Amino acid sequence: MMQPSNPCFHCGEAVLGQGHTAPIDGLERPFCCIGCQSAASAINSCGLADFYDYRDHTSERPVDPSRSKHSDFGAYDITDIQSTFVTAQPDGTLFFFLQISGITCAACVWLIEQRLSQMAGISQVALNLSTHRLSVTLDPTESAVSDVFFALHALGYGAKPWQATEHHSNLEKLQKDFILRIGIAGVGLMQIMMNTFATYLGDIAWEYEHLLRWASLLFTLPVFFYAALPFYRAAWRDLKSRHFGMDVPVSLALILAFIPSVWATVTESGATYFESVAMFTFFLLLGRFFEFRARLRLDRSGHGLDDLLPLFAHLQKDTGWVDVSSAQLQPGDIVIVKPGEKIPADGTIIAGESQVNAASFTGEFAPVDVTVGDTVQAGTLNADGLLTLSVTHEGKHSSMNHMLQLLEKAAAFKPKIARIADTGASYFVVFILGLSVMTGIIWLSVDPDRAFWVALSVLVITCPCALSLATPVSLTASISAMRQLGALPTNGEALTTLRNVDTVVFDKTGTLTLGQYSLTQQVSRNDNEAYSIAAALEQYSEHPIALAFNNPTELLTAENVTIVANAGIEGWIAGQRYRIGTPAFCATADTKTPPVAAEGAQWIALSQPDTQRHIAWFEVQDCLRFDALQTVQGFIERGIAVHLVTGDPSIQGQKVANLLGIPQVRSGASAADKLAYIADLQRQGRCVLMVGDGINDAPAMSRADVAIAVAQGAELTQHTADILLLNPYIHHILWVLDGSHKTHRIISQNLAWGLLYNLIALPFAVMGFVTPWMAALGMSFSSLLVVFNALRLHRVSR
């Protein structure tokens, strides 16, 4: 792992500048930001600093927990909202599930369970590391539900109520199903092997062999009829759709080995192959299970719309303001939206003015001024003023849903991912079936008694197990290697497609740039002091500019803070009144005109209105990521065409493109335009990789051949991406690209071995030198070799 020279003790990212320190377990430790520092301090003050010894992955950088107050979670104590996720137990306790974000390893499980167990009234707490789901039983007389949310937040984890969906319960059922089938196949396999070995080992009286055969038959019944059921079902589906996958020969081999063995047992003649049936079932199930688990891991993120809408809204009723869940809002309802809250439904402003941040929609983070008469969209963030809205659409008709519909349509047009193994293997299957039948027919004229068993051996030994394992096993190993790079492929095939990519389309804001205001210049006499004052004031703001001031060297406390919409913030620090915001808001007698702002940049002022003293100018703008140039150059070096498509209509897009050397630029593109742009490239025969972050990128991303979502993007976007980038380093995409080439190499080697093995084994089988149990063994060995070769992909290269 590439370690920065001075890593943050909590998240492991480089500590820039002076940074922060805090004592953890008696030692002064460095931190990159206040968020990490306060999470670590919270962990330490709970006596759980051992967490840092236990964990084997660094933690995610949390949103500064100290910015949230307990009251932010107060809505979870409202009965109306609790009813959506909390179950009241007969003994008066409450039981609920929470979906936790920010979990990186098993130590997080330990930390969360320990911390919650410390709280009064919590009688049961369990966090599932596979699903990141936390179950809590709590006595409401001792602790409130909101206490749990607040405690998790203080540790740097995100939590939201979890409700069972059909999708989830299906997956859970499938996992239980798998375990049961594997268990039964395993138990059966062991016992049948034992019986069979007794007959292998030399002379055994026919009477006893007969007994053992009957025993084996009975043990095989649950394996054949229950454990192997998924193969028959899938084979039947394949037959109906006339697409020959792996399950057809697997089922055929199972049936053809089982029925004659039963016949041989009943008629007391011939040979039995119950052990082959069991072995085959067991190992194949195991392989399928590992594949299923890899997919399950990826299913944690995103449920679309629900996450974008706020949980509750302040509704006006005859009796006053009532908090109700957003889903209940009807057109015509009057709601208020406080600063920093998300807008719960599409509506028209009837009172108040503010700035609305539609970043989750447009990807552009700069807020838009709104006032009476303007319409606002559900899911956007009200930055700094109090708004009163008249609801125009209920949740399910909101404009956000139109985006979702666009998304669904786009996904339907996604080019079919080349399943190299499946197409290859399915021809092979047809070939083997034909060969087995022919071998059987020829043997009928040579030695009719053995004809059937020889044909079966051909079927088993050539069963393209190694061939069919070659791809999934390599992909699984490759996925785990990618995870070490901080990239999470949500489907394995994306890695094989990535190899063919010849065009990459980048989004600008939030993808090539940081997507948030950063401080780029400061004009003041005492930089540190001015910055710390600014940070103390901005801490109270939900405006995106506040993020530029999240790293003060000195923690000051501001009091009596008032936020003036569209202007700035005023507050008292150490007995002095300060103002930060627009030059007009902070104008003082000695204010000079601000320096000329660069395109896309903005100057904000800090002043002391009482003494009429101007203190500082801050220039904030969206900055390029530090590795943007390196990434773009890397793509160009690899011969991949780079395009930039941005929703930003300003000249900024062209400027970024010039800076990074991107030849093709398209500015001011809406979500539909981006989608059309990708479709156009595909019509020209290009294989397109889309890298984006905002919801407006989502339709284009679901259309692209491969899509990568960068860290901290909208959840919906992450849901449509084939690969999620979990850390903020976009140059890791290049490593993922190289990794996909390596994966392809290993897959090719595996396929070559599978073919070679079959070519060698086939003649022996056709000539009748191989019995079915030898065939089963040979097949297993060949599969193991493929697995070991694939495991080489675990080694990460960068």
Added chain:
Amino acid sequence: MDILYLLIPLTFLLLGLAVAGLIWSVKQGQFDDLDSPAHRILFEDDADRMPTQTDKPKSDKS
């Protein structure tokens, strides 16, 4: 070798019990989290019970 007539039905019984146990534990949700138990064993949550250097090791007689 006639003992086989007793032993084989006995294996059926034992395996039947094993499978019943498996079904029970799967239904109980004991296999729902296959990731964390492997790590859990390594976490020392009994730190308060461990002897420190100042504690004298207790002898068996005390």
